[in-house]
Amino acid sequence: MDLPVIASSDRVYLRPVAFVDSPINMDDAAVRLAGGLLWFSAYELIVVRDGRRIVQRAIPAGNLPSDERLRAIAARVTGPRPPLSLGERILRFDQPQVMGILNMTPDSFSDGGQHLDNPAAAVAAGVDMGVQGAALIDAGGESTRPGAKEVWEGDEIARVIPAIEGLARSGTLVSVDTRKAGVMEAALNAGAHIVNDVSALLWDDRALEVVVRAQCPVVLMHAGDPRQGADGGRGYGDALIEVYDWLEARIDAVVAAGVDRSRIIADPGIGFGKSLADNLALLNGLAMFHGLGVPLLLGASRKRIVGALSNEAPAEQRLGGSIALALKGADAGVQLLRVHDVPETVQALRVWRGLRDAALTGR
Known part of the structure; x- marks a missing residue:
């Protein structure tokens, strides 16, 4: 050649x-x-x-x-992603799965306040998302919207633990969306199965130690400066390359610390510290991230990118754009889609799956 x-x-x-x-x-x-x-x-x-x-x-x-080097990358691109055995449940990565968002905050950009101080309602909402087709529920107690105030660790624990305990008792798979080591520990003890950290275990000096000790799966997200909020928008010279390199280095560091690569999930961090052009470049280049050799998570639901491309539609009016981005992820082989609108996304993926099944049988 x-x-x-x-x-x-x-x-x-x-x-x-x-x-x-x-x-x-x-x-x-x-x-x-x-x-x-x-x-x-x-x-x-x-x-x-x-x-x-x-x-x-x-x-x-x-x-x-x-x-x-090319052969090694190709092997990672094509290699199957082993399922995660999480208690009595198995999370598979051979097709796109939905992660339902459950926020227990007063100020999340899209759904803040719905389940704050009402653990029973939060558990019911999480169980409902599971019934609607979500493979797991992502429980969070601190908003990462632009300008959001940092939540004291004790308050964050008080917000999320009752809901996580209830969901775990119901047999629901749960991830905890947090940057704080103390919240991770409390959530894992309460029955959470996965840590989802927007700072890729960099915000809290003890976070990596907690994950290594627990040997739990972890989502590592790219957010630029780990202390930078969402939509910082500094702009990258080549967003696709820079985010890929950063995630590759971070995955290698976490593996070196003692977490098996098969228990790591990577998230390019749509909307976090990136301009509209950066986000579009990442979405168009999503398939390249399979070269990291780990399952991929895409969290674009109701994000600012949808509003920016649809006459500044407010968060509650971004369903159509969110579905479009979820299907973009599915077409790029993304294994986990973090969404607010579970039944609508699950329906879209079922239609997508039907089309794929028909194509693969050659009929």
């Missing part, structure tokens, strides 16, 4: 492109994405030198150059 010489100091990336309905009759030209429902026939090869893209071209997926 006629490619420029790739130096050992160059950074290389592979983004799956040229998706196909089915691998049938493709003569091994199509490969499977992360053990899921999608197949593709080419990669976009990106080579970065001194912070600048020097190569950006499509190459056949079944005919990669004999470069060890």
